[in-house]
Amino acid sequence: MLPTVPGLERLGVKRVPVPVPFIEAGGPANVYVIEEDGGGLALFDAGIGTADGEAALLAGFRELGRDLKEVRRIFVSHGHIDHYGYARATQELSGAPVFAHPRDHDKITWRNLRDEPVERYVQYLVRLGAPAELQSRIREMVARTDRYARPVENVEPLTPGTTLKFARFQAEVVHMPGHTPGLVCLWDQEHKVLFSDDHLLEAVSPNPLIDLEGGLEAGLDGDPGSERPRHRALVEYLRSCAKVRELPIELVAPGHGAPFSGHVPLIDRLTSFYTRRQEKVLGLLAEGALTAAKLAPLVFPRARPHQLFLILSEVLGNLEVLEDQGRIVRRVREGVWVFEKV
Ligand SMILES: [Zn+2]
Ligand SMILES: [Zn+2]
Numbered sequence: 001m002l003p004t005v006p007g008l009e010r011l012g013v014k015r016v017p018v019p020v021p022f023i024e025a026g027g028p029a030n031v032y033v034i035e036e037d038g039g040g041l042a043l044f045d046a047g048i049g050t051a052d053g054e055a056a057l058l059a060g061f062r063e064l065g066r067d068l069k070e071v072r073r074i075f076v077s078h079g080h081i082d083h084y085g086y087a088r089a090t091q092e093l094s095g096a097p098v099f100a101h102p103r104d105h106d107k108i109t110w111r112n113l114r115d116e117p118v119e120r121y122v123q124y125l126v127r128l129g130a131p132a133e134l135q136s137r138i139r140e141m142v143a144r145t146d147r148y149a150r151p152v153e154n155v156e157p158l159t160p161g162t163t164l165k166f167a168r169f170q171a172e173v174v175h176m177p178g179h180t181p182g183l184v185c186l187w188d189q190e191h192k193v194l195f196s197d198d199h200l201l202e203a204v205s206p207n208p209l210i211d212l213e214g215g216l217e218a219g220l221d222g223d224p225g226s227e228r229p230r231h232r233a234l235v236e237y238l239r240s241c242a243k244v245r246e247l248p249i250e251l252v253a254p255g256h257g258a259p260f261s262g263h264v265p266l267i268d269r270l271t272s273f274y275t276r277r278q279e280k281v282l283g284l285l286a287e288g289a290l291t292a293a294k295l296a297p298l299v300f301p302r303a304r305p306h307q308l309f310l311i312l313s314e315v316l317g318n319l320e321v322l323e324d325q326g327r328i329v330r331r332v333r334e335g336v337w338v339f340e341k342v
Pocket of ligand 1: 078080179198
């Protein structure tokens with residue numbers, strides 16, 4: 001049985017949760033099925049391309065008495081496999097165009113999975129001090145992407161500020177970089193509903209993942225060896241949270257889990273959680289400069305080896321916030337970055 005949410009029903013929106021095989025995701029991913037003006041349907045997120053994901057989406061459509069062939073437009077909130085994985089299959093059935101923010105196009109088209117960008121990514125992890133084991137794990141992850149998704153050949157740009165008109169409501173596309181560089185939410189100002197996908201989740205804090213979209217820029221000291229990625233996940237994420245905090249939201253329809261309200265206390269808890277984590281990182285740096293890879297297991301002593309990428313991303317995110325605040329600096333030492341208290 002599909003969940004019923006009165007706040008969404010009145011907008012002509014149904015939520016179809018599809019299972020995702022990663023616990024870190026925070027539960028099944030939501031596909032929002034929206035009545036289009038003049039008939040047909042739009043999707044906000046397209047689920048995952050696994051057999052279980054496909055079965056759940058098809059079962060949801062059957063229960064609604066609808067067909068994937070009726071889909072007219074597919075909007076992808078951000079370039080993660082649990083949100084775009086089934087877009088290609090839906091497109092093949094329906095002929096619907098796929099829209100996403102340009103900064104996430106390379107994820108959805110898989111241009112970022114080509115040899116050269118993957119190699120650049122791995123070399124970046126090396127500069128963070130990552131062990132060889134993580135490098136091979138990243139290559140394996142890339143090779144396994146086709147278990148969960150298929151690439152979309154042509155992705156149309158979804159421009160921030162655009163108003164999307166549906167049968168019973170309209171929503172503005174709002175850019176909330178952080179969790180990914182091109183993440184967008186949909187904001188229905190009239191009904192005060194925010195479709196937040198992975199920007200705001202009730203049960204888990206969205207991971208600020210290392211992302212080289214946009215390339216590298218010169219370091220603060222102008223040293224050519226100290227370039228850093230343009231996208232600084234946690235710095236941007238916290239900035240986007242501050243923007244969302246100001247919206248008069250009554251209902252948040254997230255990317256995983258049931259809709260909820262109370263975004264202000266949620267964001268405040270999240271912000272103070274990260275502030276405490278930054279203090280912890282700063283405390284660990286009191287003893288002397290460290291690489292991000294050395295810091296990660298100190299911040300997360302109970303992490304398992306397969307979580308190394310997540311904890312490294314999380315620690316780097318906090319280091320970049322501290323760097324942004326001028327409380328630490330990064331220096332290049334033997335080709336690897338070390339972070340130091342000022
Ligand atoms: Zn995501
Ligand atoms: Zn997700």
